[in-house]
Amino acid sequence: MTTSVTVKTIYHCSLERAFKAPMLCDVSKVHTGFVIMPKVTHCTEDEDWGQPGSSKKVFVAPSLSQAGGEASMDRVIERIENQYWKIEVCEFKSWMLxxxxxxxxxxxxxxxxxxxxxEYTYTMHADVVWLYPLNWLFTKVFWRVYMQRVLENIRKMAEGDEAFLYA
Incomplete structure (x- = not known):
């Protein structure tokens, strides 16, 4: 089953900054933790990050849902300059509902x-049939709130001229 949620906002900065900030910035300043979502601490194996086909390992602090350490793998699926990014978060190291x-x-x-x-969209892919109602509720309620928090963290970096970590 897949469930999607989209949130929208307006940023007041250049198109280039609005496009690059979410993917090329310091992700620990984007994913700062929220309730059960752990704070991202750092990434490794990210030398080519930002290019289609590139990937990075994501590490998190301990939280209610995870012990901390390596959490997942992020992959860039598609990049259309100043228009569109598509990424995949996978290879979860702890159970993710x-x-x-x-x-x-x-x-x-x-x-x-x-x-x-x-326009920021997440599609959640679930495999456990009996958890589908919980997956739907999690995506439509909790994840939507989390995405809005992420949007505001990225806004601060995009509008504040935060340096990018990647090219």
Whole structure:
């Protein structure tokens, strides 16, 4: 089963910053933890991160849901410069409510200079039939709130000229 959720907002920065900030910045400043979601601490094996086909291992702090340490693998599936990213989060190292992978999409549309529409979509893939109602509820309620928090963290970096870690 797949369940998707989309959140939208406007960023007031250049199209390039709005496009690059979510993927090329310090991810520990994006995923700062929330209730059961652990804070990302760092990534490894990320030398080519940002290019289609590249990947990185993601590490997290201990939380209610995880002991800490290596958490997952992120992969760039598609990159259309200044328009669209598609990534996959997979190879979870702890149980994730029956989810097998998450697919994230980040779309930027320049409405006018320094006014960028952000459309942020996550599709959650689940494999355990008896957990489908919980998966749906988690995605539509908790994950939507979490995505809004992520949007605001990215906004601070995009609008504040935060340096990118990757090219």
């Amino acid at each position: 029956g989810f097998s992978k998450f697919v994230g999409e980040w779309r930027t549309t320049e409405l006018e200079p320094n006014r960028i529409l952000i």
